[in-house]
Amino acid sequence: MVMSTKGEIVILIAEDDAGHARLIEKNLSRAGLRNTIQRFEHGQAILDFLFRRGPGPHRVDDMPYLILLDIRMPQVDGVEVLRQVKADADLRRIPVIMLTTTDDPREVERCHDIGCSSYIVKPVDYEKFAEAIKSLGLYISLVQVPEVSGK
Amino acid sequence: MTEYSRMSKAELIARLQALEIRSPKETAQPSPTRQTLSNTALFDSEERLRAILDTAVEGIITIDERGIIESMNRAAEKLFGYSSEEIVGRNVSTLMPSPYREAHDGYIEKYVRTGHAKIIGIGREVIGLRKNGEVFPMDLAVSEVRLANRRLFTGFVRDITERKEAEKRLSYYAAIVESTEDAIISQDLSGIITSWNKGAENLFGYMREEAIGNPFAMLLPPDRLAEEEAILATIRKGLSVERFETVRKRKDGKPIDISVTTSPLRTPDGTIVGASKVARDITDRKRAEEKLAALAHTLAEKNKELETIVYIASHDLRSPLVNIQGFSRELSHACETLRARLNADVKEIDRVELKRLLDEDIPEALEYIQAGVTKIDSLLAGFLRYSRLGRAAMKVEKLEMNPLIDAIVQAMEFQIKHAGAKVIVSELPACSGDSTLISQVFSNLIENAVKYRSPNRPCEVQISGRVEKDTAIYSVRDNGIGIALEHQGKVFEIFHRLNPGDSEGEGLGLTITQRIMERHNGRIWVESATDKGSTFFVSLPTMPQAK
Incomplete structure (x- = not known):
């Protein structure tokens, strides 16, 4: 495994609410992040990307990724995506940050148990929301993300 | 004494026959002329007999042919409450209550005349009368004693009050046991x-x-x-x-x-x-207990369901709020930027930036805010619809299902044609339900079957039904995209949607359908395989049920 900060981290957002995704993008950019952001509308789409299935875009070898996962999505939800990512020998190294509108402690605990790196509650209060995304931006700019290769 | 105590009643009577039974007075004053040796022996034996009679447990009473009492032993004295002195010489009917008293002389007279005995040598239960007026049940056996010139009757009497009481108690208990x-x-x-x-x-x-x-x-x-x-x-x-x-x-x-x-x-x-x-x-109690347990279970299920609804609702209502709040702030940002630019030197205005704000950022924010409001409104409308369903009055009647389904298919004709779908309806059994609500159930199921059709083959929907005992079971089978096993449980969840992007609707159809079925004491369930199709089953009572 090669640790590298050379390549710009690509941020993958799985978020079924286009508005939320847009707000995240805007705030990340306001926080000074210039990373490439790739949005997926539901869990299945990001799984297809990561596991290189279907006709859509697929992940690229040796590219550092970071995943932002909304928990509540139709069909394949965020927890299921997290589970599959953490169960894969290569993908498990990718940092996964959960995004949710609820701070239900059972839900938080479950995600930590499966192995998420962080857990962010999307507050209705926009200042807090912006704040949360800003610290997320800071986290992303500092974190060392492994490049993922494999199948 | 032991010698006599071993004697049978008959022997005793035979001995008595040999004696002239006298009143105690006479016994107490023996004539001096009888003071011979043999007389003394006779007297001794007579005394001994009397002792025996007096110590006997049974009452012994002797009467003559007219019913006049000639003697009475101690036991009889005690039993009737008379002393010998008082009673000897009186009619034995003195010891009987009415109406036996009046009839008694007739009994003796009849026996003496005809030889037909009602009591002699038999023994029976009769009623006795004590001196103090008390009556009591007694066992009476009468023997006839023939002497040289006349005959006597000896009555052997036993108080059976206790035995009678015991018998009464027994029959009383027996009656309780029987009843x-x-x-x-x-x-x-x-x-x-x-x-x-x-x-x-x-x-x-x-x-x-x-x-x-x-x-x-x-x-x-x-x-x-x-x-x-x-x-x-x-x-x-x-x-x-x-x-x-x-x-x-x-x-x-x-x-x-x-x-x-x-x-x-x-x-x-x-x-x-x-x-x-x-x-x-305890069948009834057991059944009641089981019913209670089932009720508690249903209640717990309902409670869980309600919790899920509240959880989902809070989440789903929050999502659009995040957008409304967020994009409002974005609008503020845009306003601040505009104001800042306008306050600056006019020459410095960056037309490109302003154009981006006015043509992109502001319309985008407004769009999301409006979409959020619409979303919240439709969620609330869904809740209202769901809750109204629980309160609406139902008119349960016999439903002929073929006309009902035909009407639904006719109403959906455009949709069905547009999707290139074919709906095949078999002969359907009747059931009982509210026609409006049941129509809603089937129109929802048919709509879903058409909506979630597979792009790979022409859509075909089959509706059939059968009766099992007192339940009609209908199935709506499609050949559409199907539902993965892990999502089959979720399809009835409130606001759950299979493909939010691909289709319209608020994710309330199956939730409401399930609620309608519950109100009908019916059931809905699904069998499905991904990319093969889904079959929704609906069971309804064939006959109206008492709720």
Whole structure:
């Protein structure tokens, strides 16, 4: 495994609410992040990307990724995506940050148990929301993300 | 004395016949002329007889042919409350209450005349009258004593008040045992039934004569044979087994829930000779308990469902709020930027930036805010619809399903044609339900079947039905995209949507459908395979049910 900060981290957002995704993008950019952001509308789409299935875009070898996962999505939800990512020998190294509108402690605990790196509650209060995304931006700019290769 | 005490009544009477029975007065004043040796011997024997008579337990009364009392022993004195002095010389009817008193002279007269005895040599239960006016039951045996020139009658009397009381008590208890609803059974220590009351006949279906003499084990279901052995072992130790709840088998083979108390039966000296059982039918109670448990279960389910709804609602309502709040702030940002630029030197205005703000950022924010408001509004409308469903009055009637489905298919004709779908309806059994609500159920299911069609083959929807006992089961089968196993449980969840992007709707159809089924005491469930298709089943009562 090669640790590298050379390549710009690509941020993958799985978020079924286009508005939320847009707000995240805007705030990340306001926080000074210039990373490439790739949005997926539901869990299945990001799984297809990561596991290189279907006709859509697929992940690229040796590219550092970071995943932002909304928990509540139709069909394949965020927890299921997290589970599959953490169960894969290569993908498990990718940092996964959960995004949710609820701070239900059972839900938080479950995600930590499966192995998420962080857990962010999307507050209705926009200042807090912006704040949360800003610290997320800071986290992303500092974190060392492994490049993922494999199948 | 021992010599006489061994004499039978007949012998005693024979001896009496040899004597001239006299009143005690006469006995007390023996004539001096009889003071011969033989007379002394006779007197001795007479004295001894009198002693015997006086110590006899039975009352002994002698009367003549006219019914006049000639003598009475101590026991009789005590029994009737007269002294010999008082009673000797009076008619024996003095010792009888009306109407026997009046009839008595006639009895003797008739016997003396015809020789037909009603009582002599037989013995029977009659009523006696004491001096103090009390009447009492007694056993009377009368013997005739023929002397040389006349005949006497000797009455042997025994007070049977206690025996009568005991008999009365026994029959009283027997009446209680017979009239109770509980089964009261006795058995010996080997488990053979020795008594069986009316309640037992009703409870187990065996008549008394079918039960007595047979083993109690005939009432045991095969899996409970050991139970009775354990109970009998406890009984042998002298202990009771109280309110033991179990199942027994009726004569017709049906199981019955009972509560039974088994206690040892003892002889007066304490030896355990068997067991008594008091069994009670607790089927109703058991059923009530089961009903209660089922109700509690349903309530718990409902509660869980409600929690899920609240959880989902809070999440789903929050999502658009995040957008409204967020994009409002974005609008503020845009306004601030605009104001800043306008306040600056006009020449410096960056037209490109302003254009981006006005043409992109602001319209985008407004769009999301409006979409958020619309989303919240439709969620709230959904909640209202859902809650209204629980309150709306239902008119349950017999529903002919073919016309009902035909009407739905006709109403959806455009949609069906547009999707290139084919709907095939078989002969359907009738059921009972509210026609508007049941129409809503099927129109929702058919709509879903068309909506979630597969792009790979022409859509085909089959509707068929069958009857199982008192339930009509309908199926709506499609050949569409199907539902993955892990999502099948979620499809009835409120606001759950299969493909939010691809199709319209608020994710309420199946939730409402399920609620309608619940209100009809019916059920809805799904069988499905990904990319093969789904079959939704709906079961409804064929006959209207009392709720």
